[in-house]
Amino acid sequence: MIPNVLTVAGSDSGGGAGIQADLKTMLALGVHGMSVVTAVTAQNSLGVQGAWELPVEAVRAQYRSVVDDIGVQAVKTGMLASAELVEAVAELLAGTDAPAVVDPVGVSKHGDSLLAASALDSVRTRLLPVATVATPNLDEVAQLTGVRVESEEELRRAAAAVLAYGPRWVLIKGGHLPGDAVDLLTDGSEEHWLRAPRHDNRHTHGTGCTLASAIASGLAKGRSVPEAVTAAKQYVTGAVAAGFALGGGIGPVDHGWRFRAGA
Numbered sequence: 669m670i671p672n673v674l675t676v677a678g679s680d681s682g683g684g685a686g687i688q689a690d691l692k693t694m695l696a697l698g699v700h701g702m703s704v705v706t707a708v709t710a711q712n713s714l715g716v717q718g719a720w721e722l723p724v725e726a727v728r729a730q731y732r733s734v735v736d737d738i739g740v741q742a743v744k745t746g747m748l749a750s751a752e753l754v755e756a757v758a759e760l761l762a763g764t765d766a767p768a769v770v771d772p773v774g775v776s777k778h779g780d781s782l783l784a785a786s787a788l789d790s791v792r793t794r795l796l797p798v799a800t801v802a803t804p805n806l807d808e809v810a811q812l813t814g815v816r817v818e819s820e821e822e823l824r825r826a827a828a829a830v831l832a833y834g835p836r837w838v839l840i841k842g843g844h845l846p847g848d849a850v851d852l853l854t855d856g857s858e859e860h861w862l863r864a865p866r867h868d869n870r871h872t873h874g875t876g877c878t879l880a881s882a883i884a885s886g887l888a889k890g891r892s893v894p895e896a897v898t899a900a901k902q903y904v905t906g907a908v909a910a911g912f913a914l915g916g917g918i919g920p921v922d923h924g925w926r927f928r929a930g931a
């Protein structure tokens with residue numbers, strides 16, 4: 669049986685992040701990918717030129733179509749744009765019997781806002797409590813909790829501040845710190861440090877989406893959270909190492925790096 673994984677996220681016309689990154693990751697990791705589109709962005713390697721949210725009923729209808737007929741073994745959320753969409757998706761997740769990986773996408777790599785400031789409170793109080801794993805980057809940690817991380821030691825304080833909102837596990841992504849690419853996974857009692865060499869590659873568009881979708885794919889296959897996160901980190905590290913120059917700015921990671929390595 670091939671597990672079904674659902675992404676609830678925004679479309680990236682450039683194909684490097686969002687829904688497109690999620691579905692490519694799912695194909696590469698051997699699960700069946702499905703999508704609920706929350707917003708459409710006009711986006712490329714230079715930034716986000718425009719963004720349009722879908723009506724909340726369109727998001728609910730897509731979700732119900734997939735879950736009620738096909739069924740899901742894991743869900744991943746990404747760009748949710750507004751408080752109304754965050755709250756609707758949190759309610760849908762709460763009624764779904766599958767693990768949820770919540771990537772609380774706030775700002776794109778180019779600094780374009782992908783979430784209204786008025787939605788932050790709904791992320792804290794409605795979305796994070798229904799997450800099996802929340803995967804904020806350091807900017808999102810600062811936005812959501814006020815904790816600013818400038819060194820590896822401070823990742824622990826960031827994790828505690830996010831866990832206080834109720835996700836079962838948190839993976840704090842230290843990709844924006846200098847030095848090794850170090851992330852901290854914890855549920856408040858166990859700690860797992862995930863360390864990979866930093867690849868000196870500026871083509872890192874979509875790393876966060878790719879990592880969260882890879883975790884959801886592992887959970888859908890029945891792996892534990894630490895096992896799924898460890899495998900996902902290996903996949904994203906290889907994808908960053910192979911990332912390619914596309915357009916005039918920050919190119920995408922290579923979701924197909926394992927196929928090419930084996931070709």
Ligand SMILES: Nc1ncnc2c1ncn2[C@@H]1O[C@H](COP(=O)(O)OP(=O)(O)OP(=O)(O)O)[C@@H](O)[C@H]1O
Pocket residue numbers: 685775776777804805806841842843844849850851864865866867868869872873874875876877878879901904905908
């Ligand atoms: N240059 C790099 N080399 C190796 N790993 C990296 C690099 N940059 C980021 N990572 C890893 O990629 C994953 C995503 O981390 P990052 O902090 O970039 O997330 P993000 O900012 O949410 O990504 P996104 O660009 O999708 O918003 C983490 O496991 C991080 O350690």
Ligand SMILES: Cc1ncc(COP(=O)(O)O)c(N)n1
Pocket residue numbers: 677678679680685686687709711746747773775776777778782872873874875876877
């Ligand atoms: C639709 C969508 N979702 C998520 C991201 C974050 O990815 P990045 O930080 O690499 O720009 C994005 N740029 N676009």
